[in-house]
Amino acid sequence: MVSIRVEGDFEVVDQDGKVFGLAGRNKIGLCRCGHSENKPFCDGAHKKVNFQSVIQAFDLPPAHRPLFLNPSSRLPAGNLTDRQHPDRASTPCVSF
Numbered sequence: 001m002v003s004i005r006v007e008g009d010f011e012v013v014d015q016d017g018k019v020f021g022l023a024g025r026n027k028i029g030l031c032r033c034g035h036s037e038n039k040p041f042c043d044g045a046h047k048k049v050n051f052q053s054v055i056q057a058f059d060l061p062p063a064h065r066p067l068f069l070n071p072s073s074r075l076p077a078g079n080l081t082d083r084q085h086p087d088r089a090s091t092p093c094v095s096f
């Protein structure tokens with residue numbers, strides 16, 4: 001499997017925080033190859049381009065770590081979720 005499988009009770013949001021309608025799905029694949037015509041969802045295009053990738057599951061650091069490290073922001077970043085932060089549209093959701 002080359003897509004990222006997400007299962008359970010979740011939402012997928014775009015860069016503006018708008019929620020994708022999943023039509024009741026509780027299991028989806030997210031594209032990692034960059035070739036899907038239906039991004040961010042996998043549409044099987046990875047097979048046509050023979051995308052190969054193996055990743056091993058790992059643990060993210062604790063969620064209470066700051067998600068955003070923007071020195072120009074006047075708001076504290078550490079206690080905001082990615083959806084609440086004013087710089088959300090221009091920063092990644094998870095930092096390492």
Ligand code: FES
Pocket residue numbers: 002003004030031032033034035036041042043044045046047
């Ligand atoms: S991972 Fe499946 S289309 Fe990109």
